[in-house]
Amino acid sequence: MTDFAWDVAIIGAGVAGCIAAIALAPSCRVLLLDRQKEPPARIGECLPAAARRILEPLGLFGELTRPDSPHRRALGMQSYWGSSRLQINDDLRNPDGFGFHLDRPAFERFLREQAAAVGATFRRPVRFQKAESDGETVHLQLHDEGEGREQKVRAGYVIDAGGRAAPFAKHQTGARIHLDRLTACWATIPNTDVRAMGTIHAAENGWWYSAPLPNGRRVLAYQSDSDLIDSALHREADSFLAKVGREPVLAQWINPQKPELFLHGIVPAGSSRLPQPAGRLWAAVGDAACAFDPLSSQGMFHAMATAMQLCDLLKKSQRFKNGGVSSRAAVQKAYTAQIEQIWQRYCRHRLLFYGLEQRFTASPFWQRRHAARYETEMVCK
């Protein structure tokens, strides 16, 4: 049975999906769904200061600064990149103020609550399975993971905020385009360093990233290409500890008697995008549209910004008032151009930053990133 028709169905209640729901729900009927009942422990907790520009107008910024907030102010980033000398990029001169080290599940739980509070209907754990379109509306087949039954819903417009998997959009556009196969192997340890700064550290076959978490622990992540990472690293805590131990800057954070390391495993971290970020009745936002290398530390900001860019275009168009065909085409064209611009700028920055590290020229990881063909996109099934 097909249930109620929605103006917009949003697949995925991560940062991108929730921001889109919060922006749209006051003006139209929004269904937000996620396959996960609760936000999972996710790597990626450094929120750049510029996020304030999006959170403040939506009335969400106070959550980060209230006295009993679970999130912590970040003072900036320190890096060992291109040289073994420490470089500090602090937020003191940043016109947007300070960034934050988020309690990521708490932040996403807050965004989900806000989406429901402004009128979005939130269903979870509900998985999007497939869709068909009659040219005017999209019929979505969902699976309620809690009740174990199929559901069908109809929507005038679909926003794919399903992360790198792009569960809806991948069926519309075909194979995702990858620039590389970067993966991140991550763990947490107790935090013994009082400095509220993230750390980037280049290594022979990849690079490290670390940041304090608000819960008294510290995240440690090693990034390299999937074919260059030893599989023991993400399966055995001892292998991970041994690798950390070979980098003095990181080893100082480990208590050899009591490392208390919790290995979370491996996640994709490469640069990739959809061949096309939008169609007539749909658009992808956040990682679904294009996913960045964590070196950029911009993933959440990009998720929020693309969601807002799309919602502004949708609200400006007459789509929800008279279903005008030309306005659908205009949204598609304008949004596609915006994503293309973001992607081109990102690609230039990525080349520039990897180019700054020239100490490991014999290593395949760095050779790949310095070679001209690094710009060439791989189309992967």
Ligand SMILES: Cc1cc2nc3c(=O)[nH]c(=O)nc-3n(C[C@H](O)[C@H](O)[C@H](O)COP(=O)(O)OP(=O)(O)OC[C@H]3O[C@@H](n4cnc5c(N)ncnc54)[C@H](O)[C@@H]3O)c2cc1C
């Ligand atoms: C190693 C690493 C470190 C990072 N560090 C940072 C950082 O410090 N700062 C930063 O800003 N960014 C960081 N990022 C990137 C950041 O985490 C992502 O860019 C961000 O999570 C993207 O948000 P999103 O909402 O687009 O997608 P996601 O966070 O992936 O959310 C997608 C949601 O869709 C749901 N979903 C998927 N498929 C379905 C389906 N079929 N049906 C229903 N629901 C579905 C998922 O359950 C999920 O909740 C990092 C990424 C990596 C890999």
